[in-house]
Structure formats: C-alpha cells, structure tokens
Amino acid sequence: MRDLGVGFSYLVQGQRWVARHGKQYGFGLLPGLITLVLYAAALIALALYGEDFIAWATPFADDWSSPWLGLFRGFLTAVLVALALLLAVVTFTAVTLLVGQPFYESLSEKVDRDVSPDGTAPESGLPLWRELWISARDSLRIVVRALIWGVLLFACGFLPFVGQTVVPVIGFFVTGFFLTEELTAVALQRRSVDLRDRLTLLRARKTLVWGFGTPLGLAFLVPFVAVFLMPGAVAGATLLARDLLGEESGPGEGNDGDGDRNGDHEAAAAS
DSSP: OHHHHHHHHHHHHHHHHHHHOHHHHHHHHHHHHHHHHHHHHHHHHHHHHHHHHHHHHOGGGTTOOTTHHHHHHHHHHHHHHHHHHHHHHHHHHHHHHHHTHHHHHHHHHHHHHHHSTTSOOOOOOOOHHHHHHHHHHHHHHHHHHHHHHHHHHHHHTTSTTHHHHHHHHHHHHHHHHHHHHHHHHHHHHHTTOOHHHHHHHHHHTHHHHHHHHHHHHHHHTSTTHHHHHHHHHHHHHHHHHHHHTTOOOOSSGGGTTSSOHHHHHHHHHHO
C-alpha cells in the first residue's frame, strides 16, 4: 500500500518541478487552454440544444401524455449530459496531450535530463508526424476502453445502494488509471514502449498508478483546474515512468530536496 503514497508523491514533485521552471510551465498551459475553449464551446452547445436533439431523436414519443413525455425525455437528456461530461473528463487529457505534443515532449525530456545521473534523456528518433500519429492512435484505443468502463459503471449506478456508494469509488479509480496511462505515454513512447507493454507495466503497479492518477482525476473535476495541473502532471508522470522501468534517478531537482529518489524506488519495490 506504500505505493499509493509514492504515486501521490510523484504528482506533488511534478507540480513542484514546473513551479521552479516558470518558462516550461507557461508553455505547458497553452495546450490546455486551447482544449478548454473547445470543450467549453461543445458543452455549452449541448446545454442549449440537448433537449431539442432528444426530441428530434425520439419522435415516437410525441403523442405520449403528461407527465411521461417530460420524464422520458428529461431522463434521456440527463443521460446525454452525463455521458458528455464523462467523455470530456476521459478525453480532455488525451486531446490536450495531442494538441500540445511538442510542448509536453520537451517538458518531459527536460525532467528526464534533470533527474538522470548522466544528464541525458531517451529520444524516440521518430519524426513529429509519426509521433502524433502513434499518440492519436493509442489515445483513441484508451478512450474506447475508458468509454466501455464508463457505460458499464453508468449502468451499475442504477443498482440500489451499491450504485450510489461503491460504483462512484470504482469510477474514480478507473479514471485515475486511464489518466495515468495517457500522461506516462509521453515519457514511455519516447522509450519505444508500445501501448500493450505500457498497460502491462501499469497493471503490475496498480496502487502506484492509483496514488498518482486518482487524486488527479478528482482535481480535474473542478473547472479550469485541469489546465493548470497539466504541465506538472506530465512532469510527475515522467518521474513515475522512470520508476515503472526501474531507471535510476540522481540527486537532481526532480528530488525536490526531499532525499534520494532511489530510496523511494526501493520502498516501492518492497511494497
């Protein structure tokens, strides 16, 4: 269970790293702001025209008597909005990373150099268009997996008591896992670790992943917070990726002066 604390510490260390590197933080905000504007426009359009869309999609209910017509279409509108919000939370990270690929790639490399004992960082050697294609393809696969989980959990939400207690908790852990996958992909993709191997690494250290991703997923539910946490989340995910691969970290700034990170690795491995 100590891995939960280690995972959370990487999230905190990532935020501290970008706080000390103001230029990197500023550049890292741009993709999130762009994505936020696009998502806000889409959600506002859904709020304005969601009921009209449901009415158009259910013409068979036009002749239903009150209150059944209102209840039926109101329920479908609520489902549509809930699914849209779930999709927004799940895909925000993927879309932001895709929009900001060059920014976050550079940020992740700088974190690697900062904490690497020899001051180097792995490089993929791939052209930018190839990296964007791989990132988009893998993100789509992850989003599909997340949506399947989302539909299942949404359906289980109608179960008495369990749906209002256990299911939301599971949902946050699932969201945290997929968020961590998307964020660590920046560093792991540079190391030529494909999606299947990334998922294997993450599943082997689920408590570490949950410690990092679940608090981040909860924070992302607060409007605008995701934009400001994204640069630090990428930095922290790079540190977490090094842990997953067992890479040694030296006494660079990534340690935040809290001691040798190798001790964290040993403690995590022992848990």
